[in-house]
Amino acid sequence: MIGNFKNAGRTWCKEADRVLVHDWPQDAIAQAVPYGVFEITSNTGYMFVGDCFDTPRFAVDAIRDWWICDGQKHYRKANRLLILADAGGSNSCRSRVWKAQLQELSDISELCITVCHYPPGCSKWNPIEHRLFSHISINWAGIPLRSFDTMLRYIEGTETESGLQVKAYLKRGGNETGERVSNEEMARLSITPHDVCPAWSYTIHPRPCTIDEYDQLVYC
Numbered sequence: 755m756i757g758n759f760k761n762a763g764r765t766w767c768k769e770a771d772r773v774l775v776h777d778w779p780q781d782a783i784a785q786a787v788p789y790g791v792f793e794i795t796s797n798t799g800y801m802f803v804g805d806c807f808d809t810p811r812f813a814v815d816a817i818r819d820w821w822i823c824d825g826q827k828h829y830r831k832a833n834r835l836l837i838l839a840d841a842g843g844s845n846s847c848r849s850r851v852w853k854a855q856l857q858e859l860s861d862i863s864e865l866c867i868t869v870c871h872y873p874p875g876c877s878k879w880n881p882i883e884h885r886l887f888s889h890i891s892i893n894w895a896g897i898p899l900r901s902f903d904t905m906l907r908y909i910e911g912t913e914t915e916s917g918l919q920v921k922a923y924l925k926r927g928g929n930e931t932g933e934r935v936s937n938e939e940m941a942r943l944s945i946t947p948h949d950v951c952p953a954w955s956y957t958i959h960p961r962p963c964t965i966d967e968y969d970q971l972v973y974c
């Protein structure tokens with residue numbers, strides 16, 4: 755949460771910073787919802803910070819923004835995308851909205867999107883945990899996150915000796931809870947479960963798009 759709250763860790767300062775010990779929601783200025791994308795080959799992290807709810811639509815919007823603004827420029831000949839994700843949260847392996855939104859991304863980008871979820875309790879094996887999130891936590895340790903600007907500044911200021919670079923973006927509104935996907939909509943998805951661990955691993959194939967759907971792909 756954004757507000758005058760204690761942030762775990764220690765930092766050097768001339769005077770002690772007065773903060774609230776407990777982060778009660780009523781004392782917060784805003785709710786910060788971070789979603790990260792880590793590009794392994796370039797050692798670059800992308801953090802999208804929302805101000806509403808951590809939803810599947812928000813998660814896929816973050817991946818879509820990464821692809822439109824950077825991914826397709828770096829990988830112009832790519833026709834496949836591999837996503838490593840936790841099995842829960844906004845990118846849950848059981849979420850219909852997550853899969854439906856990925857289908858839309860696959861359709862407009864013409865990418866075959868393969869998703870491999872880490873089993874419950876195994877998310878720490880995900881490279882994004884120890885190559886991005888952990889370094890961000892170290893960089894802002896002991897710093898009260900009193901505003902979105904402060905949060906974004908410390909995210910983007912995260913660096914490592916191995917050359918990690920991080921970009922941060924603020925995404926306001928547009929991710930409400932309660933979205934549903936019907937059985938009929940699920941039946942129209944072009945999704946193929948893998949032979950091994952089909953509940954956690956699957957590939958979504960692009961379907962033919964209309965002109966209106968192509969217009970949704972806005973270039974940065």
